[in-house]
Amino acid sequence: MAGVQTGTITTDIPARLDRLPWSRFHWLVVIGLGTVWILDGLEVTIVGSMSDALKDGTTGLGMSSFDVGLAGAIYVAGACIGALFFGQLTDKLGRKKLFLITLAVYTVATVLTAFSMNPMWYFACRFLTGAGIGGEYAAINSAIDELIPKKYRGRVDVAINGSFWVGAAGGSLLTIPLLDPTLIDAEWGWRLAFGLGAILAVGILIVRRNVPESPRWLFIHGREDEGEKIVKDIEHTVEGQSGSLPEPEDGTITVRQRKTISLVLIAKTVFTLYPKRTVLCFSLFVAQAFLYNAFFFTYGDTLGTFMDVKQTGYYIAIFAVSNFCGALLLSRLFDTVGRVKMIAGTYLISGVGLAIAGMMLGSLTAVTLTMFGAAIFFFASAGASAAYLTASEVFPMETRALCIAFFYAIGTAVGGITGPLLFGSLIENASASKDITGIAIGYFIGAALMIVGGIVAIVFGVHAEGESLENIATPLTAEDADVEGGGPGTEKEKQPSPA
Known part of the structure; x- marks a missing residue:
């Protein structure tokens, strides 16, 4: 442990960041960091829309419906x-x-995907692309929460996470000409689709280089001078745009600076000090991961297999626009109505709606199924986005990125890997009879998980709206971390001493 602890300082950096009015600097953060979700939406939709192109043994990779689902799981x-x-x-x-590193990993992997020669190459590239995107989730959500003022944190997080559907809509529309053999050779169209993701990533990288390091991370890790300089630069920029700045509301915080935080302490924080929040995040992530990965990864395959839809892009674009509108239009309510009410409401409404869709599946057409899905996922998209918001703000700052990663990984492993495999298998088994009701069980499982997630949010939800991150969860390095933490919705459990 020698050399880990570097000193004790008292700082007002969190309070100064939280009192800032909205400015062009915050738009830079949103554009530079939030656009990763557009890439993820583009990736998922391209794969979902091109299932038929990938199945072709001559111009594609000769994949089966199960292979398409397997690629999603990988x-x-x-x-x-x-x-x-x-x-x-x-x-x-x-x-x-x-x-910066995770975006580079994504870019290289998606370019390699375009050169896939067989299913195994394709699977390997999909794994690497996913690794880059997964790393982005942890780095991006933690940085956004630490740079965005507390008044706007909920709406910004939900709206940014909902921008996944901008990529989804764009990806679905792009695949229409790219997969039209009369416009582009069938052997090249699906490959070009992956290349477009890399072009967008390079553009994002250029903007992202101008986003600063989190001052909150810097002062805890013994680099308070750098953090102070960044905050002064931000204040100067914002003051030049908005006029005189208000006084900070939350005062100062004293921390014992440390260069590293042990994994043992992080694990103790998650499982011992915050068990209710752990259950909450796990429930939210499992439910939304199963719902989205099961339904959306295989939606194009569902339309093509059971409803003979040749161009699924239009249907997926409508579905995607509804999802983005839901996250965008409902995002403000997470700061005004409150986290608990909105998370519980969106999960319960979408869960009940999906159950009804499952019962009506045999009588739905491609159009009515898409309309049904658009209505359900208008609410589900805001709820799913709020799962990432919850994991990123209810645990101490030193553990933030890893907590996001942990709940994303565990929840997604349970819901996001099993979902595509289950749906791919259900579609494969039901394709011979063309009976779409054979996949209804997947709808019912997704509905049940969403309803359970909503109930857990009611019981264990954290009222984090309008609160500083340090008040929601006291930093592990705080001088008073060995006393009971405060903040609305906290579990009032003793913090561990990092010494």
Whole structure:
């Protein structure tokens, strides 16, 4: 442990960041960091829309419906492992280093996907692409929460996570001309689709280089001078745009600076000090991961197999637009109505709606199924986005990135890997008879998980709206970390001493 603890300081950096009015600097953060979700949406939708192109043995890779589902599961598995690996590095090495590295991993992997020669190459590239995206989740969500003022944190997080569907809509529409053999050779169309993701990633990388390191991370890790300089630069920029700044509301915090935080302490924090929050995050992540990965990874395959839809892009675009509108239009309510009411409400409404859709599945057409899905996922998208918001704000700062990674990985491993495999198998088994009701069991499982998630949110939800991150969960390095933590919705359990 020698050399780990570097000193004790008292700082007002969190309070100064939280009192800032919205400015162009915050738009830079949103554009530079939040656009990762657009990449993820583009990736998932391209794969979902091109299932028929990948199945062709001549121009594609000769994959079966099960292979398409397997590729989705492998992508999610890569994201889980990438989240855990890069999440730990994000807490140890800093937010900025990792959100540059993870974007580079994604870019290289998606380019390699375009050159796939057989299913095994394709599966390997999907794994690496997922690893890059999974690492992004941890680095990006932690950095956003630590740079965005507390008044706006909920709406920004939910809206940014909902921007996944901007990529989904764009990806679905792009696949229409790219998969039209009269416009582009069938052997090249699906490959070009992956290449477009890499082009977008390079553009994001250029913007992202201008986003600073989190001052909150810097002062805890013994680099308070750098953190102070960044905050002064931000204040100067914002003051020039908005006029005089208000006084900080939350005062100062005293911390024992440390260069590293042990994994043992992190594990103790999650499982021993915050068991209710652990159950909450696990429930939310499992439910939304199963719902989205099961339904959306295989939606194009469902339309093509049971409803003879040749161009699924239009249907998926409508579905995606509804999801984005839901996250965007409902996001403000997470700061005004409150976290608990909104998370519980969105999960319960979407769960009940999905159950009804499962019961009506045999009588739905491609159009009515898409309309049904658009209505259900208008609410589900905001709820799913709030799962990431919850994991990123209810645990101490030193563990933030790894906690996001942990719950994403565990929840997604349970719901996101089993979902595509289950749906792929259900579609395969029901395809011979063309009986779509054979996949209804998947709808019912997803509905049950969402309803359970909503109930858990009612029981264990944290009222984090309008509160500073340090008040929601006292940093492990805080001088008073050995006394009971405060903040609304906290579990009032004793914090461990990091010494």
